[in-house]
Amino acid sequence: MSVDLQEHFDETIAHERRIEPRDWMPDGYRATMIRQIAQHAHSEIIGMQPEGNWITRAPSLRRKAILLAKVQDEAGHGMYLYSAAETLGAGRGDMTAKLIGGRQKYSSIFNYPTLSYADVGVIGWLVDGAAICNQVPLCRSSYGPYARAMIRICKEESFHQRQGYELLLTMMRGTAAQREMVQDAVNRFWWPSLMMFGPPDADSPNTAQSMEWGIKRHTNDELRQRFVDMSVPQAEKLGVTLPDPLLRWNDERGHYDFGPVDWDEFKAVIAGNGPCNTQRVARRKAAHDEGAWVREAAMAHARKNPERVRVSPEASS
């Protein structure tokens, strides 16, 4: 029987059909998928913090509304992704515990501080841009609920990315101080954006298995190159300089060459020594801990009034 199941699974993958929650899947696939989706969900939720940092200080009411809506979307993406992980048997409470206990990661980019309003634009342009490069192929993930979540999320991310780029275009047409602010933000976020694609292929031992399972479609270096090729003309149009003296078009490769990424910095950030790791997790933990009495009250009320009030099951996590 197990052989039949494995064969059916392999065939589904081979035919680029989708695995659904009710289907049998190998334990490794399930575990890898849960980790991937949970980390993606965590990234959405932690990613609310660096941008949320500027909502109260947005310099126009229109920009305030745009940013507030974007951060709200991120919370929505987080919930959507946690639900996808739940179809694999993971619990939201358990995933949250892993996040605030430092046992599950989120995108390293969110361990950098946002230091001016230009950062909001640059996160939209570069960070969302890199996320989209990563995520568009995941709309074809072999796991159905994740693939469907990604289709919706990518749509909204593209919208966010255009808004971010548009903010930067506006700022670059503004005062000298604004243009400096944009350049400074680009200087700080360019390299961390390249790190978002993960370590070089040579140091990424799980890539082969993930590609075989159809839960990864391109290698880290392929996606990184695609991002660089996409970003250089956008930077030119914007009028900013990307902080890499080795960046230049390679006619032979048909791609931009770029300088070496500082993988020591990447490893330090992943290990918890980035500028904001502690702060980000502490904030998430504080919200969770300080909300415990509220979640308990909601459960107690639901128990007393089973007929009257529907409380979402997540309230119990």
Added chain:
Amino acid sequence: MSVDLQEHFDETIAHERRIEPRDWMPDGYRATMIRQIAQHAHSEIIGMQPEGNWITRAPSLRRKAILLAKVQDEAGHGMYLYSAAETLGAGRGDMTAKLIGGRQKYSSIFNYPTLSYADVGVIGWLVDGAAICNQVPLCRSSYGPYARAMIRICKEESFHQRQGYELLLTMMRGTAAQREMVQDAVNRFWWPSLMMFGPPDADSPNTAQSMEWGIKRHTNDELRQRFVDMSVPQAEKLGVTLPDPLLRWNDERGHYDFGPVDWDEFKAVIAGNGPCNTQRVARRKAAHDEGAWVREAAMAHARKNPERVRVSPEASS
């Protein structure tokens, strides 16, 4: 014996000599004195809040240093006065408990908010000015430790008052916005300053006994009139209008006439319904409660190291 003691006490008062901690005194005198000194101490400590509110936002580093030093002086006055009350057998811990439990009052003026940097100047000019009117006669209080505390405090208060007035003079020579700010602050603080002298003599039943005991030297209305007479020419020199259409010189009385004080507002504020009562007491209570573990640690350390470290007895309150 009790008769002898009472005679000796009466004689000391009659000769305007001072009662000292070791002297016998009537229970009523002791209780009244404790309450008077405690309320004065509380006023210094609560009074740190409205001015302290502007330290981090002071618009020049010189003004920041002046304000910081002033608020520090107020803490010093508070400690000095609590020590004077302790000579009568009151404990600082007990007095603090009465303050944060709402069982002992402080000056009603500190239940008004400070809303611009001009308020810092107006508090110096009018509030410290009123306090000095109240306090100069108390340098002749029949209770020795209080009288001596008042001499030192009045000296510093006069300094603060001049600094406040000087800030206002500077602001009045500044921009139109600054002049408006000063006028607005005067509008908000003038009437509450007049209330600082307490209810009209007709409604002040304890005045007679207090004057007999030499712990009050003038009636509320006498002091209020003195304050008005002093302030009007200062306001003219400053170029601000005092918000009282009935204010005018009375040649016959040799004093300024002034309009009726809104005693309903005064009673509401005294009863706890001023704009800041709850906030002021809550802040003091939070500092005290959140500091409990620190005071306990200091005591525990002192117990373990009796020879090495001197911890002030107040740390135990």
Added chain:
Amino acid sequence: GAALARYCLALGDDALIYSHRLQEWLTRMPELEEETAIANIALDLLGQARMLLARAGGILGQSEDQLAFFRSEAEFRNVRLAEHADRDFAEVVGRLLIFSSWRLALFGALSSASDPVLAAIAAKGANELTYHRDYAAQWVIRLGDGTELSHARMQAALDALWPLTAELFLPDASALASVDPGSVHAVLDMVLAAAGLSRPGGATLGPVSGRAGRDGVHTEAMGYILAEMQSVARADPDATW
């Protein structure tokens, strides 16, 4: 014209400052569902603020951003309830219940205002406020009825907030509509009854010589809100965003 501008400013400032206080709570909520709900309410109020400030600005010759970012504290006309910093989730939902019940009653009255723009804003806003009130009411009931702890915190929140409510019903010469306190209290009483909570009474947050939020006399919290909210806009007044 002047009275309409002044009143639109007052209602716009209520929404702008209230929205700011909700924005501060983002990423600090007890659940993700609450993150999206509070963000949504903050967005609705920000939208109301923009329309109302635009209406006032049309009369005064100023943009919504000039009004939001370049007025001084004394020029803001919001009630002091809007600027209160909620200390826990019980205060978040308790204050929202009070504010949205009151504002909904006001917008109901304003939907027949003589100015068609204000009437339209009020009609649209009333839909949003109905949702805000219901969201808040559900949570007040959950917390009031939930555990002993949540009941105590919910009652404490109401007690702490109540002094701020008196100002909502003060006579205001520039108001274009008014609300009967009794009708708002009736709504609150219904929710509180379902929650097993009692409506506080007594204490009020007094004015300063008769002046309060609508007269530009705020709490000490307001200066900090504006310092933060206006900081980027004021750092470079010639900037375009």
Added chain:
Amino acid sequence: GAALARYCLALGDDALIYSHRLQEWLTRMPELEEETAIANIALDLLGQARMLLARAGGILGQSEDQLAFFRSEAEFRNVRLAEHADRDFAEVVGRLLIFSSWRLALFGALSSASDPVLAAIAAKGANELTYHRDYAAQWVIRLGDGTELSHARMQAALDALWPLTAELFLPDASALASVDPGSVHAVLDMVLAAAGLSRPGGATLGPVSGRAGRDGVHTEAMGYILAEMQSVARADPDATW
């Protein structure tokens, strides 16, 4: 000249921002004696900031107030330790112990600086910093040695603060003096031994592409500090105070 100005700015900013964080604690201290002590330390640091900014401003042609109130965040050169918001009294005294031990060592080295003004500032400041360090050390010992709770909170404070210390010893091309980490650690170790506490190790608060406070790259807390600190001065740039 430029190097001297830049370095005086850095040391002045350390003191200015550190003083600001202490100012925030006024009226929130566990005892009145601590209110006066912390006010006193905040005043000393403010005094150091004024002298250092004045020295820098003399070279740059700017007043202390222009430098304090009209620079942008990226122009501030303080280390990130200065901008940390202490969450309890244990962090207040723990951070003060670290900061004043380091700064005292630095001022000791600077008292023989070639610029006589800077040398004089450092010599005067060293006296003040000795008092600050001793005050902090006494409290770290009391809390470390006091109760189980205070011991735990004191150790947690040190653990939370430690990642901020690495930046103090980074090579800085514009520095006119440097401090051997070993000598500062030796002072701390003496205090910690008396307190029964252990010096944390390991984690550091990383820079952003190699840039940190001295390069104008701060923590997210810095923007809020400046928004508040500069709000009144910036509201009316033509005002005189």
